[in-house]
Amino acid sequence: MILKLKMALGSLLLFVLFLIVWQWGPTALGIPEFVLPRLSSTFGEALRMFDTESLMMHAGVTALEVIAGFVLGSALGVTIGVLLGLSPATETVLSPYILALQIAPKVAFAPLFVMWMGYTVYPKIVVAILIVFFPVMINVLGAVRTVDPDMVNLVRAMCGSRWQVFRLVEFPSAMQALFAGLRIASTLAVIGVTVGELVGGDKGLGYLLVYGEGQGNTAMVFVSIVALTLIGVLAYAVVVWLEKRVLHYLPRASMRTV
Structure with a gap:
């Protein structure tokens, strides 16, 4: 308990040090505001965006896209993973195409999805699905x-x-590996949605x-x-929480998170 408290305190102190450097570091180094805005300037811009740029609405749109992409991509990954794992013949047939899809740059698909589906949420979700699926x-x-086998x-x-x-042996045995993949997927979903919004988005x-x-507003970029x-951290934290609830029977040594 004391060790955990010391670790939490050390992490908090490091975060406070980061904020102090962010606030006074640029001024001390002579870095102009348009290159690296101070913490106070970024916080002030965040308050302005709440009032005039509908920051919460845009954050909500991105969060919903992340959830949809993560859930659908994970479900597809579990389904295909189980199918290939149980059927080597199916893996032989499908693996070259799955590998080719993974190797292809997802950023290149984003403009194509925008052309097909328009400036809606669907291209962002599809990009997130493609990125989440493979891990x-x-x-x-x-x-x-x-x-x-025993x-x-x-x-x-x-x-x-x-x-x-499958229900009593194979799927329970895969749960720990599944959650390891979900941890990675939770962060990749944010990347996929962001790529889609960067290429063709009017919200998010x-x-x-x-x-x-485009406005030369560096503080707005930092706020975004x-x-x-924060959305990525929250998604990761939810997966870790679910992992601890589902895999509570495992030894604590194997439940440590990075």
Whole structure:
């Protein structure tokens, strides 16, 4: 308990030091405001954006896109990962196409999705799905492949059906790897949505970021980046919380988060 308190205090002190450097560092180094705005200037710009730029509305749009992209991409990754893990023949057929889709730069797809779907939320969600899908799929695929064969044979010896083998052995064994992939996916979903908004958006934090850059308003860009970071941190924290609730039976040593 004391060690955890010391670690939390150290993290808090480091954060306070970061804020102090951000506030007085640019002035001490002679960096102009349009290059690196001070903390107070950025905070003042955030208050202005609340009143005049509908900051909360744009943040809400981005958050909903992140949630949709994360949920749909994760569900697709789990489905394909289980399918490939249980059927080597299916993996042989589909893996080259999945790999090609992963290698292709997602930024290049964003303008195409905007042309197809217009300036709506759908292109951003689709980009997020593409980015989220692969890490979840790979983790689930690897976990399904490495299931303890003795446990599988035990269920089969007890006249268990194929569905029971999957439900009682294979899927529970893949849960830890699944959550490892979901942690990565929760942050990648923010990146995917931001890319979509940067390419073609009229709402969202990515749009505000581009708008601030066009206006030469560095503080607005910083506010947008901070807001995007907070959404990513919150998404990651939710996944970690769910992991602890679902995998509470695992030893604490294997539950440590980065």
